[in-house]
Amino acid sequence: MSHSSTPKLAVWKFASCDGCQLSLLDCEDELLAISEKLEIAHFLEASRLQIAGPYDLSLVEGSITTAQDLEKIQKIRQQSKYLVCIGACATSGGIQALRNFQDVKEFSSAVYAKPHYIETLKTSTSIASHVLVDFELQGCPINKKQLIEVILAFLQQRQPNIPSYSVCVECKQAGKVCVMVASGTPCLGPVTHAGCGAVCPAYHRGCYACYGPMESPNTQALSRRWQDLGASRKDLVRVFRTFNAYANDFHKISEFHEKKEK
Amino acid sequence: MHEAHLMKDLINKIISISKENASCKVTKIKVKLGALSHMTPEHFKEHFDQVAVGTCAQDAVIEAQQAQDIHDANAQGILLESFEIEES
Amino acid sequence: MKKKKNKKKVRTIQVDYLARVEGEATLYIQLEDEKIREVKLKIFEPPRFFEAFLRGRNFAEAPDITARICGICPVAYQMSSVHAMENAFGVQVEGALRDLRRLIYCGEWIESHSLHIYMLHAPDFLGYPDAVRMAKDHPEIVKRGLGLKKVGNEIISLLGGREIHPINVKVGGFYRTPTRKELQVLLPSLEKAREAALETLHWAAQFDFPDFEQDYEFVALSHTEEYPFNEGRIISNRGLDISVEEFEDYFQEQQVEYSNALHCLLRGKPYFVGPMARFNLNFEKFSPVVQQAANSIGLLPGLKNPFKSILVRSLEVLHACEEALRIVQNYQEASSATIKISASAGKGYACTEAPRGLLYHRYHINSQELIEEAKIVPPTSQNQKIIEDDLFKLLEHSLHLEEEKLQEYCEHAVRNYDPCISCATHFLKLQVERK
C-alpha cells in the first residue's frame, strides 16, 4: 500500500448472482466512509469509471466457468497486491459447481435450445484453484459486517478476524435454542462455518450450510445423526450438494453417500 | 456478430504479418477451431471469405481443423496456426 | 513466430495466434453507409444452468436455490417459486401470511428501486460515473438514497433473516413469523422512508429527459383489487389477458447466437415489462396518495418514454412504503407460520412482479416430491429485445456523437430497463462496424 495516495479498490465478477458484491453497496452506513479510505477504481456494479491497475485490494466474486475466466483471473492476480475472494462461488465454485457432478452438455440442453452456442468449461471452480488467494471470505451470501472487517483489516495491515468455528458457536453466543435437539429438525450448523450469525436456527429452521464447511467438520458423524432423524442417503447427497457442493469436505461426503446408495 | 469480429481480428493479424514479410499474397491458411468455438469449417470459410474480400488473403485456401477437446484452454478460440505466402 | 523457407516462392508462416472477442457485454452496431443495419446486445455472463440443476431437487429447496439466480432480487425468485409450488399442490396462502409476503416484496422493491435510482440511474442523468462520486457534490441526496435503500433492507432482514438470499421464505408460508411487536419496530423508519420517497419523486422530476417515445406493448400482472405483486392475470395494453398457466402459449424464449442471455417474445414480437408496464396498466390500483403524487408531477398512464422509468420507480417506492405501512399497522399474528402442504405430483405455475418486471416459474413435481422439470423466465430476458430496439432507434439520431459519449448514452438507455445483469450496463463495450 502506498502512503501517498489512497489505496485502489477493485471488485471483480465471475459466474455469480452479484449478491456478494451487492453486500458492499448494502453497507449503507459505511459506504461513503469506505470510499474515502479506498479509491473505487473498478467496480462495475457501482460505477462506469474504470481506472487502470495495479490495484491494492481486489475483491473477487464468482467462480471460474469459462476459458476466458481462466485468463482473466490470471490478469487480475497480476494486477492485485492483495486478493480476497468473497462468497461461496469464489471460494468453492458456488451452486454452479453442481455441474461438476454431471454432464455439462446435458445441462446446457436443458436450458438452451441450441446448446452448441454456449461457451463453457465443464466445471465451475473456486478462484483459489487457479491463482494464489490472500484471503477467502465464505458465505452465500457473505455477511456485510464481515466484509467490512476484511476491508478494515486490509487498511490496518492485519489478518481479518473471521472465526472458522461452527455455526453452533454463534448460535449459542446469540442465545438461540438448538433446533436439532429441541425439535428434531435436521441442521447442518455443526459442520458449517460461522459468519451468518446463525440466522436459520433463529428463524426455527435448520442450517443449510450456505457458509460452507467449518475448520474441522465431522460430516460423517453428523450424517449419522441426520439418518437417525429420518434422512435418506439421497437426501444427504442433496443436502451437501448445494451452495458449496465442491468444497472439499462437502464434496467428499456427498460422494460417499452417493456410492453407498448405489 | 461474434464471428465478424473474430474474422476481422484474424485478417488484421494476417495482413500485418504478411506485410512484415514483404508479401502481398496469402495462398493458404491453417486454422484450428476450438471445440467450443461454435464454428464448423464451412461456417468459418464462409465468414472468412466475406472479410477477406479485397485483402491479400482474398484467394487463400482454407484448411480448418475442428478440435474435439472441450477442456483445452483454447477450446473457445480460433487458433491461427500458420499460413503460406508468396514472396514478391 | 517462426518462419519456414519454402522451395518455391511460397513460405509458410507459423503463427499460433488466438483470435477472440474481448469484453463481457458488447453492444454491436453494424452500419451501412452511416445507416444502422443491426444492433445487438451481447451478454457474456456465463450460463449457470439453474433450470438444469433444479431437476432432482426437493420442491422445498426451490426458494433457496432460485434465490441464488440473482442477488439483487432474490425475494422475487423466492416468491415466484413458492407460489408455483403452492399452485402445483392446490393450496393458497392467505391472510396474515399473504400480507407478510407482500411486505417482504415491498422491502425488495424499495431496496432494489432505490439502488437503481440513486446508485445507477441518477448519476447518468446528472453526469457522474457513480453515486460515490456524485456524493462529493450532493452528499445529502446520496445519503437520502442510501437511507431509503436501508429501510428496504430492514424489512427484508426482519422478515427474511437477512437482506440477500433471505432464509425465511418457505412453501406454505414462512419458517417463523414475526410478533406484532417485532414488526412495529419498522414503523418509524417507514414513515421516514415515505417522506424520502416523495422527495425522491420531486427531485427526479427535475431531470432532463431525452425526448424519446415509442409505441410499446406493455405486459404486467393485473389484480382485481391491488397493485400487483404476487398474483393476477397477465395483461397488456394491446388486449392480452391470459392466466399465468397460459404464459408459455403466448410467450416464447429464443436463443440467439450472439449472446448467452435468452430473448423472450410475445407471439414473436418484443414487449415491455417492469415498472412502466405496471404503472401504465394498473395506475388506478394505486392509493389516492400515490395517484396524487403522480399527478403532482404530471406523471400519467400512457407513459411512453423509457427514460422516465426513474419517475415510475420513485413512485413505486412511495407505493411500497405506503403498502408496507398499511400491512404493518394492520398486522395480526397468524396462528401458524405455515399452512399445511401435502405435496403431490403435478405442475405448478406462477408469475410475480419482480422490481424489474414479470418473473415466470413453472415446475413439474413427481410423486417423490422431486422437481422433474423447471422453467424460469426472468424479466431481463423479456426486455432484451425491446432494449435492442430502443438502442436501434436512439442511435439513428445520435451517431454524430463521439464514441465515448455514445457509449454513455447507450448505457443510460439500457439502464432504463434496470436489467438484472445490472453490472452489464456498466461494461458496455461499443463495437461499431461500418460497411
Next chain:
Amino acid sequence: MTAFSIDRSELDSLFQALKKRGYEVVGPTLQDQAIVYDYIESSAELPVGMSDEQEAGSYRLKKRSDGALFAYAVGPHAWKKFLHPSHQRLWTVKKQKGDLQFISEKPNSIRYAFIGVRACDIAAMQVQDKVFLSGTEKNYFYKELRENTFIVGVNCSHAVSTCFCTSMQTGPKLLSGFDLSLTELIENERHIFLLKCGSKKGEEVLQELSYDQAKPAEQEAAQKLIENTSQQINKNLDVSNIQELFYQNYEHSHWEDVAERCLSCANCTMVCPTCFCTTVEDVSDLSGDHSERWQKWDSCFSLDFSYTHGTGPRRSSIKSRYRQWLTHKLATWIDQFGSSGCVGCGRCITWCPVGIDLTQEVAALRGIQK
C-alpha cells in the same frame, strides 16, 4: 432454617418486591420450543403447566395437567449468559495525535434477580466464583454482577434422564448459595410454595410478602418431593479417583472412539454453566482513531483456541480437543480450583447434537460397558 409458606398468588408480590428494590427479574419462560431464561414481568410468563423430557441429544416440551410453574429440569441456557455474557466490551482506546487513551468499560451495574435457580446451577455459580474471584486478580466484570445478584432458588420436583447432580453432590436439594429458596407444592386444590431464607437480603424481601409458618405436614411433603426427585435420577458418574483415571489415560484408545462421534461443534462448552473460556476481538471503525476490545465466549473445541505461531493449533485433532474438554472438566479443574468443573446438570448431554454422554465416556475409560 425456618420454613414459611406462601400462596401461588403471592409469587407476583415477590416479583414486585424485587422490582421495587431495583432488580431486573429474570426467570424461566417459554421460547423457541424450550424453557429458557429471559426477562419476565410476572409469574404468568413462567412456563405454566409445562414440563420437559430430555435425553442425550434430545429435548421436548411436555404439557402437564396441573398449573405447576417449576416442574421441569434445566433448559438450554445457563445463568452465565447474564453473569459472564457472551459478548462483553472490555475497554476502548482513542488515538489522538499519536497518544493512546485507554478507557475502561464500566462493569454492568444491572441488578439481577434470578428466579427458579436449581441447586446444580447454584453450584455452577460457585464454581465460576472460584475461577473468577478466588485468585489475586478478580474478574472486574463478573465480580460486580455477581455481588449484585439476588437468587431465588427452587428445589427440583422433576428430574430428567440426563440429570446426575447426585453423583456430583450438587443437588437436587438446595443447601446454600441462595437468598430465598422455594419448594413448589401442589396438592388437590392447593398450590403453595415453601420458602426459606438464605441471606439477610432474602429475609428483607420475605417481610414484604404475606406468608405463614410452614406446617410440619407441608415440610414433610417438601422433603418427600425432593427425595422422590433424587430417586428419579438414575444417571451416575463415578468420581472416585477421577484425577488418576484421566492422568493415566491420556493415550487411551477410547479417545479415538469419541473423536469418531464428536462434531467439535462446541455446543457442550457453550451450554455448560461452568465453562468460562473466552477470546478477544479488536473492533475498530473506518476512522482509524478509535478501537474497542471485546471479549467473546470461546471454546477449547475451536482450532484457534490453542494456536501458537510456528506450531499451529496445539490441539488439531478432534480427539485431543475432546480430551482437553473432559479432562479439564473432571480432573485438572480440581487441581486448579479445588472442585470439579462439572455440576451434573446434564446440559452437555442433552444439547450435544449427537448425544455424546460424558458419563458413558468416563465409564468407557474405566473399562465398563454401559
Next chain:
Amino acid sequence: MNHLMPHPAEIIEKRQENENTYTFRLRFCEEEVQRHYRFLPGQFNMLYAFGVGEVPITLVSDPMDTEFLDHTIRIVGNVTQALARLHVGDKLGLRGPFGSAWPLDKAQGHDVLVLTGGLGCAPSMGAIRYIMRHRSSYGKLAILHGVKAPSDLIYQKKFLEWGKIPNTEVFLSADQADRTWKHKVGLVTHLLDQVNFDAGRVLVMMCGPEIMMRFAVKECLVKGIQADAIYLALERNMKCALGFCGHCQLGPQFICKDGPVLCYDKIKNIFDIKEV
C-alpha cells in the same frame, strides 16, 4: 480494577537485532505507573498494538532498572508485525508483569546451567543479568545457547562478554554453520557434553522450542540431574494473562499464572504427550 486494560507506553528505543527481531525499550507514559512497576526475571508483559491485538512478551531488561522495560520481539504475525511498524516515540499498550519467575532464590549457592535455543535466549536474559549482579551468591554459571543458523544469533556481544567473567562459561552452537561462524556446530543438546558440572548441585533453566527442550530434558535426566532441578519456560496461546480466558492450559497448569517458568517435575507426566 480492570486488569485487562493496558496502560499507554512510549517507545524510547528500537533496536534491530537481526532480520526479523527487534528490541524495544519502553516506558509507561504515566509516571505513577512506571514508578510502581516491579518485575522478576522470567516474567512477561502483554503488549498491545493499536487496533490489532495484544501479545505476551517476556521482559529482557535488568529488573533493577526501574526506568525502562526492554522486550525483544520476533516478528511473526499480526500483532508482532504491527509492533514492528512502530517507531521511536510511538505509543503502544502495556500491562503486566505476569507469570512466574526463574527460581533465582532457589538457585542461590548452586551451579546454574542456562540452556536456550533460538529466541529462547531472550526470556533467560533477565536471569543471567540477575546472576551477574549477584555473582558471588551463585556457583558456576554455564550458558549454552544454540541457533539454527549464524544469522539467528542475537546478543552476541553480551555472550562474549559474559564468557570472560570468572567461573562463567559460554558455549554457542549453530545447527548449520557458515564461514563466519567461530563457535560450535551441531545441536544445542550436544553442548551438554562440553560442560562439567556436579549433577547434584546444578539447577537448569531452559527456554526454547519445545522439541529442543524435550531432548534437552532427557539428556539432563540421563546426566543425573533431578526432575525438580530443571525449570522450563513454556509458551501457549494467551489472551488475558490472568487465568480467565482458559487458552494457555497445559494439563492443570495455566501458563500465564503457574508459568511460563515451570518446574519439570510438575509437568513430567504430560510433557511428552502429543496435543495436550
